[in-house]
Amino acid sequence: MKKYIDLFIQAVRGDEKEFTTGSVKRAIFLLSVPMILEMIMEALFAVVDVFFVSKVSVNAVATVGLTESVITIVYSIAIGLSMAAAAMVSRRTGEGDKEGAAISAVQALIIAVGFSLVISVAGFFFAPDILRLMGGSEELINEGVWYTRILFSTNFVIMLLFLLNAIFRGAGDAAIAMRSLWIANGINIILDPCLIFGWGPFPELGLAGAAVATSIGRGVGVAYQLHILIRGNNIIKITRQHLKVVWSIIKRLLSVSIGGMGQYFIASSSWIFLMRIISEFGEPAIAGYTISIRLIIFAILPGWGMANAAATLVGQNLGAGQPQRAEESVWKSSFYTMLFLLFVSIAYFLFAHPIASIFHDDPIVLDFAVKSLRIISIGYVAFAYGMVVGQAFNGAGDTKTPTIINFICFWLLQIPLAYLMGLHWKLGAPGVFWAIAISESFLAVLAVLIFRRGKWKTTKI
Numbered sequence: 001m002k003k004y005i006d007l008f009i010q011a012v013r014g015d016e017k018e019f020t021t022g023s024v025k026r027a028i029f030l031l032s033v034p035m036i037l038e039m040i041m042e043a044l045f046a047v048v049d050v051f052f053v054s055k056v057s058v059n060a061v062a063t064v065g066l067t068e069s070v071i072t073i074v075y076s077i078a079i080g081l082s083m084a085a086a087a088m089v090s091r092r093t094g095e096g097d098k099e100g101a102a103i104s105a106v107q108a109l110i111i112a113v114g115f116s117l118v119i120s121v122a123g124f125f126f127a128p129d130i131l132r133l134m135g136g137s138e139e140l141i142n143e144g145v146w147y148t149r150i151l152f153s154t155n156f157v158i159m160l161l162f163l164l165n166a167i168f169r170g171a172g173d174a175a176i177a178m179r180s181l182w183i184a185n186g187i188n189i190i191l192d193p194c195l196i197f198g199w200g201p202f203p204e205l206g207l208a209g210a211a212v213a214t215s216i217g218r219g220v221g222v223a224y225q226l227h228i229l230i231r232g233n234n235i236i237k238i239t240r241q242h243l244k245v246v247w248s249i250i251k252r253l254l255s256v257s258i259g260g261m262g263q264y265f266i267a268s269s270s271w272i273f274l275m276r277i278i279s280e281f282g283e284p285a286i287a288g289y290t291i292s293i294r295l296i297i298f299a300i301l302p303g304w305g306m307a308n309a310a311a312t313l314v315g316q317n318l319g320a321g322q323p324q325r326a327e328e329s330v331w332k333s334s335f336y337t338m339l340f341l342l343f344v345s346i347a348y349f350l351f352a353h354p355i356a357s358i359f360h361d362d363p364i365v366l367d368f369a370v371k372s373l374r375i376i377s378i379g380y381v382a383f384a385y386g387m388v389v390g391q392a393f394n395g396a397g398d399t400k401t402p403t404i405i406n407f408i409c410f411w412l413l414q415i416p417l418a419y420l421m422g423l424h425w426k427l428g429a430p431g432v433f434w435a436i437a438i439s440e441s442f443l444a445v446l447a448v449l450i451f452r453r454g455k456w457k458t459t460k461i
Contacts, residue, residue: 008033014175019313020094020320024328031312032333034178035169036305041178043301045185050294052192053210054287054359059137060207061360062283063144065290066134069275071151071158072268077115078159080261080399081108082166084253086308087315087397089170089236091461094319102242105167105229107249111257112163116156123152134272135279143207150211157218164225169312171236176228184221188213256461259399263390263406270410274436277422278429281368285429288368291359295369296376299344300383306337307387311395318396323457330392330451338384345380348373372433379437386444389451397461405446414439 007026011033019027053060085108092101123130127149131141161184165177191202191213198204205212229238278285310333317326348355356369390402414435421431 012037012175012178014173019172020316020322020325024313024325024332027313028306028309028329028333028336031172031174032306032309032336034174035308036302038165038174038178038181039301039303039305039308041182041185043298045188046294046301047298048189049192049210049214050291051359052196053207054291056196056207057143058283058287058362058365059140059143060147061287061290061365063131063136063140063147063207064210065286065293066131066136066140066275066279067144067148067151068290069268069272070130070134071155072271073265074116074119074152074155074158075162076261076264076268077119078112078162079264080259081112081115081159081253081257082162083260083311083394083399084108084257084397085163086166086170086311087256087395087399087461088249088253089167090172090312090315090395091319091397093171093236094316098236099242101171101236102238103244103246104249104253105236106238106242106244107246108163108167108253109160110245111250111253112159113156116159119155120153123155124149127152135276137283140283146208147211150208150215154211154215154219157215157222160222161218161225164222164229167229167236168225169308170315172312172316173236174309174312176225180221180225180228183224184218186217187220188217191216252461256397256399259403260394263399263403266403266406266410270414273415274418274432277418277432280423281429284362284364285368287360287362288356288365288370289372289429291356291365291369292372292376294359295348295355295373299341299348299377299380300387303337303341303384303387304391306333306340307391309333310388311391314392314395315397318457318459323454326392326396326457327454330388334385334388337388338381341380341384345377348377348380352377368429371430375430375433376437379441382441382444384444386440386447389444389447392451393447393456396456396459398456398459401450401456402447405443405450409439409443409446413442 007029011030014034019031050064053064085105088104089101092104128141128145131145131148165180168177192210193199194202195205195209195213278289310330313329314326352370352373356366356373360366393402417439418432418435421427421435422429425431
């Protein structure tokens with residue numbers, strides 16, 4: 001037992017950063033523990049946030065759902081760029097090229113700042129139109145427009161938090177990424193009720209307070225990341241000599257990240273369409289679905305930690321010329337993630353009502369939340385393989401394949417199926433929930449079949 005405790009402590013401290021030799025199981029453990037802990041805090045914040053917001057009003061919860069369904073476009077850009085940066089940094093790390101890793105990181109930051117400035121301006125001025133386009137009522141828009149406006153205006157902290165953590169993970173320093181997200185979301189959780197309800201000396205900002213808390217918390221997290229990247233003593237460290245524009249690297253990053261952005265844009269735009277369909281059933285349906293999605297994310301994000309670990313192992317081991325070790329890491333990571341999500345799916349299916357009732361007591365909202373949670377959790381076991389294998393492609397620098405898979409499963413299957421089952425066949429919101437479970441399961445099967453062909457092992461980056 002002491003052996004595992006010592007290994008856990010070593011993982012949290014981030015003592016080891018090179019994972020191209022030794023036991024694959026040990027490498028997965030050392031990388032995945034901080035990544036899972038990082039995702040657990042992100043998941044915890046998502047749940048705590050919706051808990052406090054649900055105390056404001058049904059419209060407040062619905063506003064969060066509508067805003068997040070659109071702001072996932074920002075996440076798509078951030079995650080796509082993060083994939084490219086992580087793949088390039090991990091490949092350079094595996095090759096032993098620290099200078100190349102640092103220069104690549106700087107070019108990724110330049111791209112991120114450019115994107116975020118454009119989104120900030122557009123989001124600030126068009127926030128009411130965004131909510132209106134998503135089916136929000138005028139009452140909802142009047143109540144929640146500043147929440148949407150603040151989140152879009154401060155999107156750069158979201159962008160940089162994703163990107164810098166991906167850079168640290170690519171370098172094998174997952175413990176830094178974990179600590180930065182714990183700092184960011186820890187502050188979020190503390191400030192959330194203070195700014196929403198006006199506790200103590202804080203002003204009562206209502207729903208807008210949740211957005212302010214998020215922006216402040218993530219801003220502090222980004223400041224910590226930049227301090228470590230510039231002042232720290234890690235595998236990757238940025239100095240003045242790295243602060244230059246290298247167009248050849250920017251071009252390669254954009255080439256890889258466009259695939260990553262594409263796959264997440266496809267997934268997030270599918271979520272927008274799903275939310276638009278669900279809005280046909282009223283604000284209680286949107287609120288119930290938003291609560292269930294937060295709970296689903298709470299369970300899935302630790303699995304994403306394992307998937308990110310697999311991506312880093314793939315990148316470093318391909319850089320070190322060990323493709324078989326990279327593949328072994330993926331299959332083992334997928335299996336461990338599947339076991340975890342199997343346990344979660346059973347718990348959610350059996351205890352959906354008491355879990356959802358923590359967040360809302362409106363019987364109509366609760367009914368939608370319970371049905372969504374039970375139906376979508378049925379596909380959890382398949383989700384495990386879909387997540388890990390998809391991230392393995394990205395870790396290899398092959399962002400094109402997951403993009404094609406997402407296009408087939410989300411745009412050609414999920415959206416039409418949700419429309420048919422929800423509206424045309426008149427199954428209501430549960431029809432949309434079934435479309436999600438079916439399409440995600442199909443995605444996992446397709447990803448595994450393509451991964452087994454092995455073409456990802458020859459990807460150049």
